[in-house]
Amino acid sequence: MYTTILTSLENNILTITINRPDKLNALNKAVFTELNAVLDDVYFNSAIKSVIITGSGSKAFVAGADIAEFVGLSVEQGVALAQAGQDTFFRIENCPKPIVACVNGFALGGGCELAMSCHFRIASDTAKFGQPEVNLGLLPGYGGTQRLTHLIGKGRAIELLISGALIDANTALSYGLVNYVVPQEELLAKATNILQVINTKAPIAVAACITAANAALDEQRDGFALEIEAFGSCFATDDMKEGTSAFLEKRKAVFSGK
Structure with a gap:
């Protein structure tokens, strides 16, 4: 059904896997289109009570946006691109059903923004987070400046935003960016255990x-x-x-x- 994501529904928990491993699961137009389509199902399918979002492979959750799609864009096209990304991530943030990010590797740029739009985050001990857009002459456009500031505080957020530096999973935990850090092989099980409890609530x-x-x-x-x-x-x-x-x-x- 989808070409850039995989979906699996088990015990009322839908797992969405961004599946572009050759591109480290980078976000492109096709990913956003398919993510919006599966979000329609999340919102309206009563069989889905909660959601996990993760990335395929062991290297990356989502390593960023697909920069090849940025080349040659006008100001107006750049604004439209950011608006579309923000609209999708607002749908995740405002979803009435819990959506948890299982960050299994690099969560950079748009990938960090995707993770932050989820209701909370669980990281593998190999995960790394960052907003390195300044290295491209850009700033985050999908809500990263706002959510990072809310989650870790203004001082730490500005330092990461303007340095483009990456932080490891344990630093992300100490900053409050993630709720838990677990070994890679325990990542999905940890999220599933939490969501199974939540799924018993009203x-x-x-x-x-x-x-x-x-x-x-x-x-x-x-x-x-x-x-x-x-x-x-x-x-x-x-x-x-x-x-x-x-x-x-x-x-x-x-x-x-x-």
Whole structure:
């Protein structure tokens, strides 16, 4: 079905693998087109409860954008390219279902931006992160300047952005860029174990948590007000009734997503 990505659905967890190993899984127009197509499925397929995004092979998660597609672009075309990339990554960030990046190698440029758009990140001990766009006379265009600053703080973010330096997985962990560092062979299992737990929770409440947390970093939204509204809305759900009943009856809740 796809030519640049692989998909696999198991136990309600969809694994999306960027599959251009000869190009270190670099992002090109085809990858973005297919990623948007699979995101449509993620949003609307009830069989999918959560998602893992990773890269094929052991060298790279995504080593960046496909720079060959940048050559000869006009200002207007550059703006359109950045807008399209940001639109895709906003879809990931705002997805009501958890999306976890399993960073299995180089996450550079657009690859680091892709990882940062996910709800959280798990890295192999071989992973490396960076925004080296300044080496090309550019800056990150797919949201990297904003998300990196939010995740690791302004001082560290600016240093990485203007030096183009790379950091290893353990440094990324100490900066708060990733949640866990595990051996390469344990990467997908770690993510799967976490998502299996999340998949037992109330889907409407999970989605509301994601929306409210995203609002904390959006100056155009009142996160506190959004939280109040979402909290109140949950009282109309079957899941809230089931969750509170199960708690009082000392049994495990079985949520329907309604």
